Amino acid sequence: MAKYKIALLPGDGIGIDVLDAAKIIFDKIKLDAEYIYGDIGWKFWCSEGDAFPQRTIDLLKNVDTALFGAITSKPVKAAQAELIPALQSKGLTYRSPIVRMRQMFDLYLCLRPCKAYPGNPLNFKEGIDLVIFRENTEDLYAGVEFYPPPQELIDALGKTSKPFAAFSKLPPDQYAISCKINTKAGSERIVKAAFDFARIMKRKKVTIVHKANVVRASDGLFLETAKDVAKQYPDIQTDDANIDALTMWLLKNPFNYDIIVAPNLYGDIISDLCAQMTGGLGFGCSGNIGSKLAVFEPTHGSAPKYAGQYKVNPIATILAVKMMLDWLGEKDKAVQIEKAVAAIIKDGKIHTYDMGGNAGTLDMAKAIAERM
Ligand code: NAI
Ligand code: MG
Numbered sequence: 001m002a003k004y005k006i007a008l009l010p011g012d013g014i015g016i017d018v019l020d021a022a023k024i025i026f027d028k029i030k031l032d033a034e035y036i037y038g039d040i041g042w043k044f045w046c047s048e049g050d051a052f053p054q055r056t057i058d059l060l061k062n063v064d065t066a067l068f069g070a071i072t073s074k075p076v077k078a079a080q081a082e083l084i085p086a087l088q089s090k091g092l093t094y095r096s097p098i099v100r101m102r103q104m105f106d107l108y109l110c111l112r113p114c115k116a117y118p119g120n121p122l123n124f125k126e127g128i129d130l131v132i133f134r135e136n137t138e139d140l141y142a143g144v145e146f147y148p149p150p151q152e153l154i155d156a157l158g159k160t161s162k163p164f165a166a167f168s169k170l171p172p173d174q175y176a177i178s179c180k181i182n183t184k185a186g187s188e189r190i191v192k193a194a195f196d197f198a199r200i201m202k203r204k205k206v207t208i209v210h211k212a213n214v215v216r217a218s219d220g221l222f223l224e225t226a227k228d229v230a231k232q233y234p235d236i237q238t239d240d241a242n243i244d245a246l247t248m249w250l251l252k253n254p255f256n257y258d259i260i261v262a263p264n265l266y267g268d269i270i271s272d273l274c275a276q277m278t279g280g281l282g283f284g285c286s287g288n289i290g291s292k293l294a295v296f297e298p299t300h301g302s303a304p305k306y307a308g309q310y311k312v313n314p315i316a317t318i319l320a321v322k323m324m325l326d327w328l329g330e331k332d333k334a335v336q337i338e339k340a341v342a343a344i345i346k347d348g349k350i351h352t353y354d355m356g357g358n359a360g361t362l363d364m365a366k367a368i369a370e371r372m
Helices: 014-029 042-048 054-062 076-082 097-104 149-159 184-200 218-230 243-252 264-277 315-330 330-348 361-370
Strands: 002-010 033-037 064-072 107-114 129-135 205-210 239-240 259-262 285-289 292-297
Touching: 002 014, 002 218, 014 064, 014 149, 014 239, 014 259, 014 330, 014 361, 033 107, 042 054, 042 076, 042 205, 054 218, 064 218, 076 264, 097 149, 097 285, 097 292, 107 184, 107 315, 107 361, 129 184, 149 205, 184 205, 184 259, 205 243, 205 264, 218 292, 239 243, 315 361, 330 361
Parallel strands: 002 033, 002 064, 064 292, 129 259, 205 239, 205 259
Antiparallel strands: 107 129, 107 285, 285 292
């Protein structure tokens, strides 16, 4: 029996292209692993009314870790329209399978390193090396949403919230409610993970992201909890920043930042910004980490316009494989992959379209595999 069981979940669009590239890397490192492909994504929503079928949930319960490509998500009306006719009248509602997976398996830590590898023509500035800790299960992604809001909710909010009066006069089909739910325990564990990482990796500072001056209840709780956690780490510098100001400061002086910890939505936004500063979405890798399971992925989506063309950059996914090996404790293999990626970037001889070249997805993966 192999030492590891690894699920490969390509999903939709370029998720398939980049997982084919990842397989080239897995084959090269000769990890003692069994790879099992699983179904996820838009096509399964259309054909069976479930983008995250039970068989895939069962698969994830039986593997050590998984590599996920990307999925396509569409708004409510488009999702209904694309269901096969036999399913259209069943009242099914679409929810992103990756968001469901993060919640179902309590993959609370979304780890997103953003490092400018020397020589990358797409680096905003050389030397950027940021690590984002994004809370991954709560906040505006909690999935507690209403459109139109039910009467019981309108009545309850009318009794308990003064600002709600302005909205309650509207006909229910004229407004929607999405709840931002942040818990003390959820905030505590993500902030603690960020500080523990800072200590182990000998990093100097943790920045707490919020908008507590306006979103007083949920972001207020996140900030207050984070500051309490920070007291246990006097050896690490701490500061905090409003999400809007932070986007400006990050562009102005990225070297003032080191580790960034944020609630779910702000973390999502900041990680695309930081990915762009270090090469773009073709370089952004991500780990969804829980206490039992971890699922690794590129941060990008399914980029439908490039689907099946094997032209997008596989480096984000290959760096996600590197993160997986770190998590499995296969440090030497992780270093081997990262060194090869860094060497190929530094050589500057092979570039995918985003880097200004013509190399295909699999050409890039093969070049990296040859350097290992
Ligand atoms: P996207 O990330 O799929 O693509 C945006 C653009 O970034 C692309 O058009 C392309 O120019 C560039 N890009 C992305 N990946 C690249 C790569 N590997 N190499 C080079 N360039 C790359 O975001 P978009 O277009 O907003 O969303 C497309 C679909 O993906 C939507 O249905 C969205 O819901 C879904 N999505 C899924 C995610 C996931 O599976 N975790 C994350 C983000 C979006
Ligand atoms: Mg995102």
